[in-house]
Amino acid sequence: MCAKTNDQLLLESVHHFAIICSDYQRSKTFYTQLLGFSVIRETYRADRDSYKLDLKINENTQIELFSFPNAPKRPSYPEAQGLRHLAFATRNLDENVKYLRGQNVVVEDVRLDELTGKRFTFFADPDGLPLELYEQ
Structure with a gap:
C-alpha cells in the first residue's frame, strides 16, 4: 500500500505509459497483434479527432495509445532529452x-x-x- 510518511511520497509501481502514434491502425496492430497486449477499452473522441486505446501489459501496468492529427515527430536519434x-x-x-x-x-x-x-x-x-x- 502506498503511504505518505515523513513528507515523502512513496510510489508502488508504474500505472501506465502514454504513446502518441502517427498511424493509429498500424500501431494498434503492432501493440495488440504483434506484441500481444489485450485491449481494455478503445475510445474515439470526436471533439479531438483522436483515438485512445488502453492496453493491458499485466495486472498493474497499461499502455495508453493515442492518435492526434498532425502530432509533431519527436527526435530519438541522436538521443534527445526526455x-x-x-x-x-x-x-x-x-x-x-x-x-x-x-x-x-x-x-x-x-x-x-x-x-x-x-x-x-x-x-x-x-x-x-x-x-x-x-x-x-
Whole structure:
C-alpha cells in the first residue's frame, strides 16, 4: 500500500505509459497483434479527432495509445532529452527475439548489461519509439 510518511511520497509501481502514434491502425496492430497486449477499452473522441486505446501489459501496468492529427515527430536519434525508451521484462529473451525477427521486426543484437549481468536488446515500434526487451 502506498503511504505518505515523513513528507515523502512513496510510489508502488508504474500505472501506465502514454504513446502518441502517427498511424493509429498500424500501431494498434503492432501493440495488440504483434506484441500481444489485450485491449481494455478503445475510445474515439470526436471533439479531438483522436483515438485512445488502453492496453493491458499485466495486472498493474497499461499502455495508453493515442492518435492526434498532425502530432509533431519527436527526435530519438541522436538521443534527445526526455524519456529514452520503454523496457519490457521477459523471461525468455531469445524466444522473443526470434519471434520479433520472424515478424520482420528489426531487433538489435543482444547485449549484456555490465552492471546487472542481464541480457537485453532493442527494437522499435512503427513510429521508431525505442522499445527494449530486458531478460529477468
